[in-house]
Amino acid sequence: MSGFRQLRGPLLLLAFTLALGVVGYSVIEGWSFLDALFMTVTTVTTVGYQEVHPLSRAGEVFTIFLILIGVGGVLYTLTSLFAWLVSIDLPEQRRKRLMESRLAQLSNHFIVCGYGRVGMRVAEVLRRENVSTVIIDVNQQSLADAEADGFLVVHGDAASDPVLKRAGIDRAHGLIAATDSDADNVYVVLSAHGLRPDMLIIARANAEDAIQKLERAGATHALSPYNIAGRRMAMLAIRPTAVEFVETVLHSGRERLMLEEVIVEPGSRLAGKSIGELRHQFEGGPVIAGLRHDGVLSPSPPDDYTLHPGDEIVLIGSPENLKQVERLS
Numbered sequence: 001m002s003g004f005r006q007l008r009g010p011l012l013l014l015a016f017t018l019a020l021g022v023v024g025y026s027v028i029e030g031w032s033f034l035d036a037l038f039m040t041v042t043t044v045t046t047v048g049y050q051e052v053h054p055l056s057r058a059g060e061v062f063t064i065f066l067i068l069i070g071v072g073g074v075l076y077t078l079t080s081l082f083a084w085l086v087s088i089d090l091p092e093q094r095r096k097r098l099m100e101s102r103l104a105q106l107s108n109h110f111i112v113c114g115y116g117r118v119g120m121r122v123a124e125v126l127r128r129e130n131v132s133t134v135i136i137d138v139n140q141q142s143l144a145d146a147e148a149d150g151f152l153v154v155h156g157d158a159a160s161d162p163v164l165k166r167a168g169i170d171r172a173h174g175l176i177a178a179t180d181s182d183a184d185n186v187y188v189v190l191s192a193h194g195l196r197p198d199m200l201i202i203a204r205a206n207a208e209d210a211i212q213k214l215e216r217a218g219a220t221h222a223l224s225p226y227n228i229a230g231r232r233m234a235m236l237a238i239r240p241t242a243v244e245f246v247e248t249v250l251h252s253g254r255e256r257l258m259l260e261e262v263i264v265e266p267g268s269r270l271a272g273k274s275i276g277e278l279r280h281q282f283e284g285g286p287v288i289a290g291l292r293h294d295g296v297l298s299p300s301p302p303d304d305y306t307l308h309p310g311d312e313i314v315l316i317g318s319p320e321n322l323k324q325v326e327r328l329s
Contacts, residue, residue: 009080010081013077014073016073017070017073018044020069020070021036021039021040021066022036022037023036025039025040028058029053029056035052035053038052039052040070043066043067043070044066044073045074046067046071099152103152103166103168106132106134106168107168107171108132108171108172109131109132109133109173110172110173110174111133112126112135112136112175112176113136113158113178113185113188114142114177114180115135115145115146116142116178116179119137119176119179120149122178123151133152134153135154136153136156136163137153138155138157143155154167158177159187159190159191161194161195165195169192169195169196170195170196172199173199175188175202176201176203177201177202177204179204181206182205182214185205185210186203186214189203189218190217192218193218197218201220202220202221203219204223205222205224206224206225210224211224258317258318258322259314259315259316260322260325261292262313262326263310263311263312264307264308264310264311264313265309268309271308271309273306274303274304274307275291275304275307278313279303282317285317285324286317286322286324287315287316287317288301288314289314289316291311291313291314
């Protein structure tokens with residue numbers, strides 16, 4: 001509507017010009033309304049048809065006057081109309097603006113590069129964990145599928161710094177390079193690590209030798225889906241109950257058991273407590289499954305270890321139990 005209001009002046013000028021011409025020819029020449037309107041339109045639009053009737057001297061003078069004020073008015077109106085049509089807020093433009101607005105508001109999200117078979121599964125798990133996710137892909141059909149699935153999308157090469165910035169890499173928690181090309185993933189990791197050296201970067205490796213290359217490029221973790229699938233199949237054959245337990249903890253969602261990591265923040269009530277104290281406090285609640293200190297992960301840490309700010313505790317428990325621990329941290 002605001003764009004249409006901009007046309008009010010030009011349209012009023014056009015209506016005034018047409019009305020002036022009709023009234024002038026009707027009064028001076030005594031023509032009918034239709035003849036006067038036809039003569040006015042052909043004059044101000046410079047079409048140049050011959051006169052409807054022969055003009056008198058007064059009619060010729062009036063026609064000159066109408067040309068001088070009318071042609072400019074018509075051109076001004078047409079120019080304004082064209083500008084308005086160009087700036088019409090089309091649904092596609094609105095959708096893109098809404099997408100950009102939502103992207104600008106994101107923080108602590110994950111960027112998934114590539115919405116193929118692996119990227120799609122990664123995005124599904126992140127959504128199940130209520131983690132905001134942005135998909136980057138060069139394939140329009142893949143982006144259309146991602147958008148239809150409810151994800152925010154950015155079209156472009158994920159190895160491009162401007163594309164990563166549009167996806168909010170400066171505010172992201174982490175990035176997952178999941179394209180089906182090891183070379184593309186290396187470039188994505190290099191670009192992401194260059195922009196955010198402190199960010200968690202996980203990369204897919206198709207070939208075995210690509211893992212080391214991705215880690216040298218800056219990936220925090222590089223994983224091969226084929227290795228993971230092969231290891232899981234073998235473990236299902238050898239230790240099915242153990243695998244079922246891990247599957248329950250990792251993939252049951254937030255209704256049953258969960259595997260969670262809690263960071264001991266400075267000033268939290270966890271800092272200064274020993275593992276033994278926490279196990280006694282958590283009796284009947286979450287189980288302390290591991291501890292990461294100075295980058296080293298220790299399964300089943302000893303009771304006499306005292307927690308320091310920056311330590312990470314790995315816990316297994318129900319959502320209700322884990323919320324109690326989060327409040328302490």
